Amino acid sequence: MSAGIEKAAMDALEHDHVFLGADHARNERRIWLVIALTAVMMVAEIAAGTVYGSMALVADGWHMSTHASALLISALAYLFARKQAHNPRFTFGTGKLGDLAGFASAIILALIALLMAWESVLRLANPVPIGFAQAIGVAVVGLAVNLASAWLLAGGGGHAHHQAHGDHAHHGRDHSRGHHHGHHHHGHDHHGKGGDNNIRAAYLHVIADAFTSVLAIAALTLGSLYGWSWLDPIMGIVGGLIIANWSWSLMKSSGGVLLDVVPENETLPGEIRNAIETEDDRITDLHVWQVGPGHHAAIVAIVTAKPRDAAFYKGRLLALEELSHVTVEVTRAA
Structure with missing residues (x-):
C-alpha cells in the first residue's frame, strides 16, 4: 500500500x-x-x-x-x-x-x-x-x-428532566483489539438521557x-x-x-x-446486549460509562464461534445514538 x-x-x-x-x-x-x-x-x-x-x-x-x-x-x-x-x-x-x-x-x-x-x-x-x-x-x-x-x-x-439537545453531530473514535482491526462509524445526533x-x-x-x-x-x-x-x-x-x-x-x-457508575434506570447496557448477542455471539465483558452530557463510551468483549470483522459488530450498534465511543474485542470460541 x-x-x-x-x-x-x-x-x-x-x-x-x-x-x-x-x-x-x-x-x-x-x-x-x-x-x-x-x-x-x-x-x-x-x-x-x-x-x-x-x-x-x-x-x-x-x-x-x-x-x-x-x-x-x-x-x-x-x-x-x-x-x-x-x-x-x-x-x-x-x-x-x-x-x-x-x-x-x-x-x-x-x-x-x-x-x-x-x-x-x-x-x-x-x-x-x-x-x-x-x-x-x-x-x-x-x-x-x-x-x-x-x-x-x-x-x-x-x-x-428537561435536557434539550441540538442537532450537532459528534464523531466517536472506535478501536478494536483481538483478531480484527478498528473501524470508525460516523457520529450522529445524540439525544441522550445523560x-x-x-x-x-x-x-x-x-x-x-x-x-x-x-x-x-x-x-x-x-x-x-x-x-x-x-x-x-x-x-x-x-x-x-x-x-x-x-x-x-x-x-x-x-x-x-x-465514578463511572451506571445509573439504575440506564437501559444502554441492555440495549447493547440485545443488539450484539445471538446464538453464536456472546458478550463476555461489557463496560458502559458517560463521557459527557448525552455521550457514552463502551468496551464490548465478544466471544463467537464465527468471528467477523469488528466493523460488523459496530454496525449492529449504530442505532444506539448515545454511544459516541466504542471499543470492540472479538475472540474465537475455543
Missing part, C-alpha cells in the same frame, strides 16, 4: 474526542447572563443595606454572593471544557468537567443549607426585632431576580434562592400580621433541610458520573 493511501486510511480512522453536551454554548451564555444579574442585585442589596442600616438587606446580599460564586464555578467549567475540548491529554475529552463543577456546586449548596439552618437556630434562641416592611421588600425583589434567572436557565435545559449536571447545579442554586425568598415572604407576612416573629427562623430551618436534600441528590448524580 502506498504512503498516500496509508495516510488517508489513518486519517479516516483518527478523529477527535469532543463529548460536550449539544447545548453547551447556549447554556454557557445563559449562565454568564445570570451571573451578571445576580452580581448587580447583590451589590445593590449590600449598598442599600449599608445606607439604610438594614442587616436583613446586607445579609441577603452576601447570601447572593455565595450563589454567584457557585454559578461562577459552572460558567468557568463550560469555558474550560470548550477551550480544552481538543486537548489530547484529556483522553476521553472534557465532557465530564460539568459533573465535576456540579459536584463542587452541590457541596457549596449543602454548606449554604447548613448555615441557613444554624443561623435560624441562633435566631430562635436570641430573637432580634425585624423591620417587616423593609425585609418583605427585599425578599420580593430577590424573588423576582431569582425567578428571571431560573427562567433563563430552564430555557437552556436547566432542569435535570443530563447536564452543570446547568442543573446552576438551576438548583437559583431555585434554592427563590425558594428561600418565598419562605421568607410567607413568614414575614404572617409575622407582621399576627406577631409570630418565631415563624421566620422556623422557615429558615425548613428551607435549610429541603435545600440540603436537593444538594444530596445533585451530589449523587454528578458523583455517579465521575
Whole structure:
C-alpha cells in the first residue's frame, strides 16, 4: 500500500474526542447572563443595606454572593471544557468537567443549607426585632431576580428532566483489539438521557434562592400580621433541610458520573446486549460509562464461534445514538 493511501486510511480512522453536551454554548451564555444579574442585585442589596442600616438587606446580599460564586464555578467549567475540548491529554475529552463543577456546586449548596439552618437556630434562641416592611421588600425583589434567572436557565435545559439537545453531530473514535482491526462509524445526533449536571447545579442554586425568598415572604407576612416573629427562623430551618436534600441528590448524580457508575434506570447496557448477542455471539465483558452530557463510551468483549470483522459488530450498534465511543474485542470460541 502506498504512503498516500496509508495516510488517508489513518486519517479516516483518527478523529477527535469532543463529548460536550449539544447545548453547551447556549447554556454557557445563559449562565454568564445570570451571573451578571445576580452580581448587580447583590451589590445593590449590600449598598442599600449599608445606607439604610438594614442587616436583613446586607445579609441577603452576601447570601447572593455565595450563589454567584457557585454559578461562577459552572460558567468557568463550560469555558474550560470548550477551550480544552481538543486537548489530547484529556483522553476521553472534557465532557465530564460539568459533573465535576456540579459536584463542587452541590457541596457549596449543602454548606449554604447548613448555615441557613444554624443561623435560624441562633435566631430562635436570641430573637432580634425585624423591620417587616423593609425585609418583605427585599425578599420580593430577590424573588423576582431569582425567578428571571431560573427562567433563563430552564430555557437552556436547566432542569435535570428537561435536557434539550441540538442537532450537532459528534464523531466517536472506535478501536478494536483481538483478531480484527478498528473501524470508525460516523457520529450522529445524540439525544441522550445523560443530563447536564452543570446547568442543573446552576438551576438548583437559583431555585434554592427563590425558594428561600418565598419562605421568607410567607413568614414575614404572617409575622407582621399576627406577631409570630418565631415563624421566620422556623422557615429558615425548613428551607435549610429541603435545600440540603436537593444538594444530596445533585451530589449523587454528578458523583455517579465521575465514578463511572451506571445509573439504575440506564437501559444502554441492555440495549447493547440485545443488539450484539445471538446464538453464536456472546458478550463476555461489557463496560458502559458517560463521557459527557448525552455521550457514552463502551468496551464490548465478544466471544463467537464465527468471528467477523469488528466493523460488523459496530454496525449492529449504530442505532444506539448515545454511544459516541466504542471499543470492540472479538475472540474465537475455543
